[in-house]
Amino acid sequence: MHAPVARPVTCPLCEAMCGLLVETDGGRVTSIRGDADDPFSRGHLCPKAVALQDLHEDPDRLRQPLVKRDGRFVPVSWGEALDVAARGLRAVQRRHGRDAVATYAGNPTVHSVGASLFLPFLLRALGTRNRYSATSVDQLPHHVAAATMFGHPLLIPIPDLDRTQHLVIIGANPLASNGSLMTAPDVARRLKAIRARGGRVVVVDPRRTETAQAADAHHFVRPGTDAFLLLAMLHVVLAEGLERPSRARDLAVELDVLREVAAGWTPERVAPATGMSADAIATLARDFAAAPSAALYGRVGVSMQEFGAVSTWLITALNLLTGRLDEPGGVMFTTPAVDPVGAKGGYAPDRIGRWHSRVRGLPEFMGELPVAALAEEIETPGAGQVRALVTHAGNPVLSTPNGGRLERALGQLECMVSVDFYLNETTRHAHVILPPVGPLEREHYDVVFNALAVRNVAKWAPPLFAPPAGAMPDWQILSALTERLQRGWRWRAIKQRMATRAMRRMGVKGILSHELAKGPYARRTPGDGPPLTMAVLEAQPHGVDLGALVPMLPGRLRTASGKIHAAPAAIVADLPRVARGLERALDAVRGQPPGTLLLVGRRELRSNNSWMHNSARLVRGKPRCTLLMHPRDAAACGVADGAVARVTSRVGAVEAPVVVTDAMMPGVVSLPHGWGHGRAGVQLRTAAAVPGVSINDLTDDARVDALCGVAGFSGTPVTVARAGDEGADGPVG
DSSP states (O other), X not given: OOOOEEEEEEOOSSTTOOEEEEEEETTEEEEEEEXXXXXXXXXXXXXXXXXXXXXXXOTTSOOSOEEEETTEEEEOOHHHHHHHHHHHHHHHHHHHOGGGEEEEEOGGGGGOHHHHHHHHHHHHHHTOSOEEEGGGGTTHHHHHHHHXXXXXXTOOOEEOTTTOSEXXXXXXXXXXXXXXXSBOSSHHHHHHHHHHTTOEEEEXXXXXXXXXXXXXXXXXXXXXXXXXHHHHHHHHHHHTTOOOOOHHHHTEEOHHHHHHHHTTOOHHXXXXXXXXXXXXXXXXXHHHHHSSSOEXXXXXXXXXXXXXXXXXXXXXXXXXXXXXXXXXXXXXXXXXXXXXXXSOOOOOGGGTTSSBOTTTOOBOBTTBOOGGGHHHHHHSOSTTOOOEEEEESOOHHHHSTTHHHHHHHXXXXXXXXXXXXXXXXXXXXXXXXXXXXOGGGSOBOOTTGGGGBSEEEEXXXXXXXXXXXXXXXXXXXXXXXXXXXXXXXXXXXXXXXXXXXXXXXXXXXXHHHHXXXXXXXXXXXXXXXXXXXXXXXXXXXXXXXXXXXXXXXTTTOOOTTSSEESSOHHHHTTXXXXXXXXXXXXXXXXXXXXXXXXXXXXXXXXXXXXXXXXXXHHHOSSOOOOEEEOHHHHHHHTOOXXXXXXXXXXXXXXXXXXXXXXXXXXXXXXXXXXXXXXXXXXXXXXXXXXXXXXXXXXXXXXXXXXXXXXXXXXXXXXXXXXXXXXXXXXXXO
């Protein structure tokens, strides 16, 4: 008999980086609990963490490469699968050009250090401009604001949760998300601590979320109107002289432009469109500006809309003007041990839209096009048509707007290669599936999320289990496919091939060791602790606490000017479109057709996008894919609590059971994200047996932020009727 062994790991399922102790006996997981010795999470874990065992043991998880022959998947060797994948991609590019192959990286990509390090090599080997990722259905506006204001897309200011006295949350629900672009394990405890020290938490959201219920105050706001609200708050701050001096403010240029921008955006003007009273808007701005320390934070409700880039910029501008930027208790920059920002700078605003999508002309940013354009790029004939696709850890059929259209388009591809360990709604269309090992069978270090954390920490976790014989982690899959593609193109630079091979020889651990040696903690003085090396991290498997966030300006700036651009020209140029949007919103409020409602998504603590629904312990209990409606709207639409409603948008229709609740703002309904697993050919037996529909069979790929192309999920217009009523038509998801 082997005695059970408990080893520390980092949970890779969301952004919180919670430390876990996973007890194993032989090759089995026997328990998972929070690691009390983790200096960041201090024993906290959420319900998702225990599902790591389910993921590790899931009989539906693919463990051998698959190749589709005569419409059916057959298992093959790794060498054969990689050769088939490379030949198919090369053949498409030879016939139709390099841009005929598109790529899509899903959200889990950044939770894998190996994928984060090696996917860029595959992208360079393909050389395509048709690159897409989950970024353009999520946080893209935050990157635009960071790049244009501070010089790099990852210089996103993080709320200093542990010291702030006043936190305003707009369009975010951290009690369900565990924090997002704000890595903060046990966020519930951290929010309670704000109130315990005499501070306040205020939430602005079209739903009284779990976070709103735990806050001091909650304000309903109509979806998609956050830019109007924030412009009115900016107006109040400037008109009433509520700015505060600060070091960051002294580094800013274009402050006079902010005053010009805010003129005329009074609370009275925007109140009817937002659904908040003018007094409530003014008080929100005054209380924020008056607090001894404060942080204004917005997330998906702010970014996933038609004015996402303007809205996220305005949040940072308000933090800047009121003296909150780069100050303890405000919003600050991290000092990660492995720094993805690097020392070089100059991310100029003209790098927005260096090229555009072929069909609709949507802009590129960070080398990627908006995924809302992918389906039309596959469907539309002509030079540059997408004819092949490579996906990594993504399920865009369920996670991108108008997923039904994309689903139909995937069937037209000549070649599709997926690096994924599930046969899901997207990968079922692939010609080759290359399954990596599971999270407990690979090493872990959070490169991206340490750059977004509310405290500076570092932690290395080696694989908990040795991978099965013949299995490959995703970095080895990506590098092996990259090398095959490089051999197929004579004109590829020898230097690129050598770099790929050198990285593969170093492996993940070697690369991280090299990056730590370049990092800010590599040459610490004895009073600050020993230099941070891989050996130090290995000796402290629970993690290393590197201290609270500290002021980082001007040194952290990467703008060519060395200044903060308070009013980037590219964003200011978009404000006339925002003004037109306000007039449309006011017209809609005055003349909205009866029965027209605005649809928003939602997230739950026991769910994680579309890829954790095959865990029986996470999906058990009462149905969670329900339509939330305010009592007034339910009565007007003729649907009762518990009844099944038909929800119809421009692009499709679904049916879902109704929950009538005053937690919804009147005029707004909500469906959760990530459901809808009942499609044929999906090998997710638990998920397929759980009732649910995809909200993205309703969201509209025509609704995007024109400035950056992020999908405009928030506030999709829909009608709701009792299922089965005569006259309800359209496809049902």
